[in-house]
């Protein structure tokens with residue numbers, strides 16, 4: 235039986251997920267909550283191997299359906315072997331990306347049929363869903379400019395601007411479809427501005 239809370243953080247490149255994760259962990263720990271930090275794709279031994287396959291440029295082209303199924307294969311391992319056990323022992327889990335990324339990148343970005351994604355979601359997740367998703371929203375150009383100095387791009391980051399515009403629009407559409415779960419956070423201003431909004435919504439959990 236699930237006892238802890240499951241929080242996910244999502245958004246386009248450079249939205250500030252990694253930056254805000256440190257704050258969220260500290261904020262929850264200060265309230266006496268034990269937090270398990272994890273990420274997708276990845277988070278388990280098998281999931282990290284799938285991540286390498288998905289993101290490495292040496293993988294080359296991959297059919298969009300294959301990419302989607304690998305995301306869900308990694309997610310199944312993640313839920314069964316890491317997220318659920320942690321929640322069952324009362325820890326909270328914070329995941330850097332989760333299923334909303336599949337709807338945004340494989341659905342919005344790659345143009346895959348949403349029904350196929352929701353079929354995989356039903357199979358892998360059944361009725362399991364995050365308690366809260368923090369969607370950090372930033373215009374794609376701003377997000378890209380923040381990560382430009384990192385240099386080498388991974389296989390998905392190599393996509394063009396219009397791909398990431400579609401990803402962002404898909405995220406926004408999902409936040410409208412699930413307004414109770416997905417909290418849209420304006421991440422286009424300062425780091426402190428984003429942090430304040432996150433603290434406000436975390437207090438509602």
Ligand code: Z5A
Pocket residue numbers: 245246247248249250251252253254274275305330331332333334335336337339340380381390391421422423424425426428
């Ligand atoms: N993917 C998928 O396609 N389908 C799926 O189902 C899943 C994932 C689960 C994983 O990448 C890739 O997998 C991702 C989606 C795909 N692909 N792409 N492309 P990832 O999650 O490992 O990495 P990322 O999303 O690309 O992370 P990122 O680019 O590092 O973004 P971020 O973590 O949101 O940004 P950050 O590192 O916190 O900040 C970037 C810089 O901006 C840094 O220098 C900060 O100091 C700065 N920053 C942050 N916030 C601000 C503000 N507010 N103002 C100014 N500067 C800021």
